[in-house]
């Protein structure tokens with residue numbers, strides 16, 4: 001029996017949420033990966049669903065709206081007064097994806113230079129990095145690469161999912177927004193991030209965005225879990241069918257030619 005309370009009804013994900021822009025998406029498939037769906041139906045998701053928590057870090061310049069973005073999603077609240085985050089803060093969000101419980105730990109980090117060194121000590125172990133910029137402030141988009149570089153110093157770049165999120169969409173005119181969107185999509189393509197534009201004031205795209213993060217993180221976790229259990233099975237077969245001589249013979253074959 002689970003020790004956790006049931007997942008909120010508005011955190012249930014039954015379909016893969018679609019990307020914001022097909023020009024800058026982590027993938028553009030319409031549905032969850034087939035292997036993942038089957039594994040969920042057959043309850044073969046391993047540690048995912050039991051104790052797996054995905055760490056997500058949210059980085060970006062000061063006052064771009066990182067805290068408001070998290071608060072809009074987690075608390076459905078918006079504060080128009082700016083209160084700088086000191087160091088870090090975090091929120092846990094529980095989802096149910098394809099019938100499997102799944103949690104995201106959302107780390108809200110400080111953008112102010114003087115708190116950055118504290119915040120960066122919490123970057124390690126992230127499965128997803130959300131780089132936030134303000135769509136009305138081109139300089140904050142320009143700094144995205146530096147935030148990414150800092151975040152990736154502490155993480156394995158090959159396994160981290162990246163999101164580039166423009167905030168405060170409510171403050172820009174359609175023409176202004178269109179101009180910055182071009183640059184943002186170009187950058188997202190270069191750094192292999194998925195691009196989103198949101199407003200924490202109105203709530204536009206906020207839930208959709210976090211559902212997408214949760215879904216893609218979940219999908220990647222289940223696939224990794226399946227790969228792990230697949231290779232474990234292969235290993236087991238070798239152990240059962242091999243005697244020690246065979247094992248030796250196999251390992252000898254792998255030795256470089258220089259010693260022969």
Ligand SMILES: Nc1nc2c(ncn2[C@@H]2O[C@H](COP(=O)(O)OP(=O)(O)OP(=O)(O)O)[C@@H](O)[C@H]2O)c(=O)[nH]1
Nearest residue numbers: 063064065066067068080082085111168199200201
């Ligand atoms: N109009 C509008 N204002 C926003 C939006 N998001 C954030 N703000 C405002 O922008 C200011 C900064 O927001 P925060 O979320 O505190 O910024 P932050 O990125 O967490 O800042 P640090 O913690 O210093 O790194 C606040 O005054 C917010 O009310 C938005 O979507 N629309």
Ligand SMILES: [Mg+2]
Nearest residue numbers: 066067084085
């Ligand atoms: Mg903050």
